[in-house]
Amino acid sequence: MIPLPSTIPVxxxxxxxxxxxxxxxxxxxxxxxxxxxxxxxxxxxxxGHSQSGxxxxxxxxxxxxxxxxxxxxxxxxxxxxxxxxxxxxNLWIGITSIAEATLTFIAVYILLLCFNMQTSTALLxxxxxxxxxxxxxxxxxxxxxxxxxxxERVLLLSTLNCIxxxxxxxxxxxxxxxxxxxxxxxxxxxxxxxxxLSMALGGLLGxxxxxxxxxxxxxxxxxxxxxxxxxxxxxxxHSLNLSPIMATLTFGLVSRHRRxxxxxxxxxxxxxxxxxxxxxxxxxxxxxxxxxxxxxxxxGIALIVVRQLSKILGISIFAHVSxxxxxxxxxxxxxxxxxxxxxILLLEQTHYLGINLVDKFSCLAVAVLILEIIGPIMxxxxxxxxxxxxxxxxx
Amino acid sequence: MSLEIFNKSQSLxxxxxxxxxxxxxxxxxxxxxxxxMLELLRRKSFPGTVTPEITESMIExxxxxHSKYSELLSQLLEIRDKLIDAADRLNIGxxxxxxxxxxxxxxxxxxxxxxxxxxSALYGYLTxxxxxxxxxxxxxxxxxxxxxxxxxxxxxxxxxxxxxSASSPxxxxxxxxxxxARLNSVFAFPLSGRAPFSLSWDEFQQxxxxxxxxxxxxxxxxxxxxxxxxxxxxxxxxxxxDTPLSVQRAASLACYMQALCRYLLRDDDKLKTAEDDYxxxxxxRFQACRxxxxxxxxxxxxxxxxxxxEDILTTLRLLQPHAEILDSIPALxxxxxxxxxxxxxxxxxQEYISRGSLEGVVDASLQKFRLNV
Numbered sequence: 001m002i003p004l005p006s007t008i009p010v011x012x013x014x015x016x017x018x019x020x021x022x023x024x025x026x027x028x029x030x031x032x033x034x035x036x037x038x039x040x041x042x043x044x045x046x047x048g049h050s051q052s053g054x055x056x057x058x059x060x061x062x063x064x065x066x067x068x069x070x071x072x073x074x075x076x077x078x079x080x081x082x083x084x085x086x087x088x089x090n091l092w093i094g095i096t097s098i099a100e101a102t103l104t105f106i107a108v109y110i111l112l113l114c115f116n117m118q119t120s121t122a123l124l125x126x127x128x129x130x131x132x133x134x135x136x137x138x139x140x141x142x143x144x145x146x147x148x149x150x151x152e153r154v155l156l157l158s159t160l161n162c163i164x165x166x167x168x169x170x171x172x173x174x175x176x177x178x179x180x181x182x183x184x185x186x187x188x189x190x191x192x193x194x195x196x197l198s199m200a201l202g203g204l205l206g207x208x209x210x211x212x213x214x215x216x217x218x219x220x221x222x223x224x225x226x227x228x229x230x231x232x233x234x235x236x237x238h239s240l241n242l243s244p245i246m247a248t249l250t251f252g253l254v255s256r257h258r259r260x261x262x263x264x265x266x267x268x269x270x271x272x273x274x275x276x277x278x279x280x281x282x283x284x285x286x287x288x289x290x291x292x293x294x295x296x297x298x299x300g301i302a303l304i305v306v307r308q309l310s311k312i313l314g315i316s317i318f319a320h321v322s323x324x325x326x327x328x329x330x331x332x333x334x335x336x337x338x339x340x341x342x343x344i345l346l347l348e349q350t351h352y353l354g355i356n357l358v359d360k361f362s363c364l365a366v367a368v369l370i371l372e373i374i375g376p377i378m379x380x381x382x383x384x385x386x387x388x389x390x391x392x393x394x395x
Numbered sequence: 396m397s398l399e400i401f402n403k404s405q406s407l408x409x410x411x412x413x414x415x416x417x418x419x420x421x422x423x424x425x426x427x428x429x430x431x432m433l434e435l436l437r438r439k440s441f442p443g444t445v446t447p448e449i450t451e452s453m454i455e456x457x458x459x460x461h462s463k464y465s466e467l468l469s470q471l472l473e474i475r476d477k478l479i480d481a482a483d484r485l486n487i488g489x490x491x492x493x494x495x496x497x498x499x500x501x502x503x504x505x506x507x508x509x510x511x512x513x514x515s516a517l518y519g520y521l522t523x524x525x526x527x528x529x530x531x532x533x534x535x536x537x538x539x540x541x542x543x544x545x546x547x548x549x550x551x552x553x554x555x556x557x558x559x560s561a562s563s564p565x566x567x568x569x570x571x572x573x574x575x576a577r578l579n580s581v582f583a584f585p586l587s588g589r590a591p592f593s594l595s596w597d598e599f600q601q602x603x604x605x606x607x608x609x610x611x612x613x614x615x616x617x618x619x620x621x622x623x624x625x626x627x628x629x630x631x632x633x634x635x636x637d638t639p640l641s642v643q644r645a646a647s648l649a650c651y652m653q654a655l656c657r658y659l660l661r662d663d664d665k666l667k668t669a670e671d672d673y674x675x676x677x678x679x680r681f682q683a684c685r686x687x688x689x690x691x692x693x694x695x696x697x698x699x700x701x702x703x704x705e706d707i708l709t710t711l712r713l714l715q716p717h718a719e720i721l722d723s724i725p726a727l728x729x730x731x732x733x734x735x736x737x738x739x740x741x742x743x744x745q746e747y748i749s750r751g752s753l754e755g756v757v758d759a760s761l762q763k764f765r766l767n768v
Contacts, residue, residue: 081421086486145502147419147427152486261754262422323435323484387430390504 010056014063014279017047017055021282035140035376037281042373044285055286065235067283070276071135072234072248073227073269078134078159079252080262086156092322093153097160100314100336101130104161105168107310108303115299123172125361129307131165132158133340133375139277140379142268148388149324154335154379157315159249162340166245170195194242202247205233206254213260222262226255227269281372288369292362300366304337307367311336328386335382338375339368398603398615401539401596404629405460407657407721408535409467411649412457413638414448414528415478416495416760418488423757425452425498425526428487429506435481442473449511450503450526454478454489460535464650464723471642472767479765490760491645492739493528493563493577493637496753500524500567521584527577528638530560532649533630534656539596541660542624542631546590547668548659549652550676553621553635554683554692555707559730560636560648561687562739565753574687574740577637578680586612587619588677592670599624621680635680640739640763643729650726654714657721671695687738707734739763 021043028034049057087094108129112122137158141151174191178184209229213222230248237247268274293300312333319329383389419426429451436445443458456474461467482489500523505515515522536542561574573579581587593599606612615623621635633652639645672695682690683703690703711727711734718727746759 083420083486086420086483089483090486147504149428149431149485156486256421259758261752261758267422323481324431325434328431387507388427391507 038376040281041285044282048286050289070280074135075248076252079249096318101161101164103314104310127168131162132336133338134158136338140376146383146388150386198243198247199250202250210258292365296362296366299363331382335379337378401626402629404535410533412531423754427451447506468646488761490764491638491640496565497568530636532633554679557683558687562637564740575684584619647726647729650723654717657717
C-alpha cells in the first residue's frame with residue numbers, strides 16, 4: 001500500500017485551488033456572465049487559510065515569485081499602453097488623473113480622521129486608496145474585447161493613479177522613517193531613490209531589449225523575449241529591495257516609445273498571461289482574513305463609497321473638456337473601482353517598516369474583498385453601457 | 396417610388412468623399428472609434444461633412460462642391476487637420492489606405508444605425524469584410540443624358556483610377572499580390588460591377604423601375620456599381636478608387652477625373668461608346684487591380700495591348716489643355732509623378748520591407764496622412 005502523506009503538499013493544494021477557481025470561473029462566465037476574476041477572488045477567499053484552511057498559512061517563495069511575475073507581465077502591458085504623445089496632445093487627461101487621485105487621497109484621509117485613525121496610518125491608507133488595479137482592469141477589458149474611450153481611459157488612468165499611489169506611498173514612508181530613525185539616507189533610499197533606480201533599470205532594460213529585438217529581427221518570439229526579460233527584471237528589483245511595479249511599468253513604457261510593436265494577437269501575453277492571472281487573483285483574496293473583514297466592515301464600506309465618489313467626480317468634471325461625453329466620463333469614473341492596494345503592499349515589501357500594515361488595515365481588507373468581486377462587474381457594466389463591447393446579436 | 400429626377404448641376408463641378416481608417420495606437424489594429432470621433436467632431440463646425448460608415452472603425456468625410464483644384468485641396472487639408480486634431484485628443488490613429496493590412500473582419504462592429512443593421516442582416520459576413528476604404532469622386536453633370544454618356548465613356552479609364560489610387564496590397568495579414576485588393580471585397584456583392592449600357596436617362600429610368608419591381612432594389616444606394624449616377628446631386632460617382640494615403644493624392648485624382656470628363660465631353664466623336672466596350676472591361680479592371688501601373692490593358696476599340704502606365708501618360712498629354720482651362724495643372728503634375736514614382740501600394744510594400752512588420756506599415760500610413768507634401 002502506498003503510504004499517504006499526512007498533509008497535502010503545498011503545491012498540490014495550490015494546483016487544486018487554481019483548477020477549482022478556473023472551472024468555476026468558466027461556469028460563472030457562461031451562466032451568469034460573471035467576470036472570471038470575480039470568481040477567482042471568491043474562490044481565493046474561501047480557500048484561504050483563515051477561512052477554510054485549505055491553502056497554507058504562509059506563502060512559499062515560489063508562489064510569491066509567480067505572483068510577482070504575473071503582476072509584472074500585466075504592469076508591463078499597462079506601461080506599454082501609456083502613450084506619452086496623448087498626454088502631451090490632450091493635457092486634460094493628465095489633469096484628470098491628478099485631480100481624481102488627489103481628490104481620492106483627500107476624501108479618504110478626511111474620512112479616516114473622522115474614524116479616529118492615526119495620522120500616519122491614515123496617510124498611508126489614503127495613498128493606497130488612490131490606486132485602481134491595472135491588473136483587474138486589463139484582464140476584464142481583455143475578456144470583454146471592448147474598445148473605445150471608456151476602455152482607453154480606464155486603462156490609462158488606472159496605470160497613472162497606480163504610479164501616483166506608489167510615489168505618494170513612498171514619500172509618506174520616507175517621512176515616517178525620517179521621524180523614527182532620523183536617517184535621511186535610509187529614508188530616501190527606501191523611497192524616492194529606490195523609485196528612481198527602479199525606473200532607471202526598467203528604462204535601461206527597455207532600451208537594450210528594443211535594440212536586441214531590432215538587431216535579431218525576431219518578430220514571432222518577441223513576446224517570449226519580453227516575458228523572460230520581465231521575469232528577470234521582477235526578480236532583480238525584488239532582490240534589491242527596489243520597486244518591481246515602477247520597473248516593469250517603465251520597461252513597458254520605454255519599449256513602446258522605442259517603437260517596439262507588440263501585435264494584438266499577443267495581447268496579455270496569451271496563455272501565459274491567462275494562466276498567471278488565475279493564480280494572481282486567487283492569491284490576492286487568500287491574503288484576506290475573515291476576522292479582519294468583520295472588524296472593518298463599517299469603515300471599509302464607507303471607504304469604498306467615498307473613494308468611488310471621489311473618482312467619479314474627479315474624472316467626470318473634466319470629461320467634456322477632455323473630449324468625451326458626460327456619460328462616458330461618469331462611466332470611466334464608475335469603472336475605476338478595483339483596488340490594487342494589497343498587491344502594492346506585497347510587492348513593495350513594506351515589512352522593513354516593522355509594522356504589518358495588512359493587519360492594521362482591516363477596513364482596507366473589506367474594500368479589497370468587496371472590490372475584487374464587484375470591481376470587475378463594475379468595469380463590465382461600464383463598457384456595456386458605453387456600447388464599447390461587441391453586440392452579441394451581431395454576426 | 397420611381398427614380399428621382401436628375402437634378403441639373405454645374406458641369407464639371409467636383410466633390411470628394413473619403414472613407415478613412417481609425418486605428419489603435421497601441422497595436423495598430425483597427426479601432427471601433429467612430430462613435431467617439433463623431434461625438435467630438437460634432438461639437439464644432441466641420442469644414443464639409445463627416446458621417447459614420449458601416450463598421451465602427453471607419454469614418455467618412457465629404458467636401459463641398461468645388462470647381463477648382465486649389466479650393467478642393469485646401470478644403471481637404473482643412474478637413475484632414477480637423478480629423479487629426481480630434482484623433483490626437485482621443486489617442487486614435489487616422490489614415491488612408493484601401494484596406495487595413497491585418498485586421499480580421501470578424502473583429503469589426505457594425506455601427507449602431509438602422510440601415511447598417513439591415514445591410515448586415517442581409518449580407519452576413521460580407522458586411523464586415525466590407526470594412527474597406529474607398530475614395531468616391533462626384534462630377535457634376537448638366538443632364539441625365541450627359542451623366543450616362545460620361546458614365547459609359549469613362550469605363551475605358553476605370554483601370555487608370557484603380558492603378559493610380561491602389562493602396563491595398565495586404566489583406567488579413569498577407570501580401571495578396573494585388574495592388575488594389577479592396578475591389579475584390581466590393582465584387583462579392585450581387586449588385587456590384589458596372590451599370591447597364593444605356594445613354595438615355597428615360598431608358599435608364601425604365602431599367603430602374605423594372606429593378607425596383609423585382610424587389611431587389613429600393614434606391615440607387617443599393618447598386619454597388621463602379622460608376623453610378625447620383626440623380627439627387629446631379630452627378631456621376633466614380634467608386635473604384637482606394638482611399639489614397641494622402642489627401643493631396645485624393646485631390647489630384649479628382650481633378651484628373653475632372654479634366655478627363657472635360658476631354659470626353661468635347662472630343663466625344665473620337666470615342667463613341669458602345670456596349671461592346673465592356674467586353675474587355677472586367678479583364679482590364681483585373682489587370683489594374685492585380686498589377687497596378689505595371690498592368691497591361693486591352694483597348695476596347697482596337698483590341699491592342701497597351702501598358703497601363705503608357706496609357707496614363709498618353710492621356711495626361713491629351714488632358715493638358717483641359718487642365719490649363721480648369722486651373723488644375725499641379726494635379727496632373729502630381730499624377731505624372733505617381734506614374735513615375737509608383738503607387739501607394741508599392742510604397743506600402745517598400746515600408747513593409749524596411750520596417751519588417753505590418754504594424755509598421757500602418758504606422759507608415761499614419762505618418763503619410765499627416766505629411767504636408
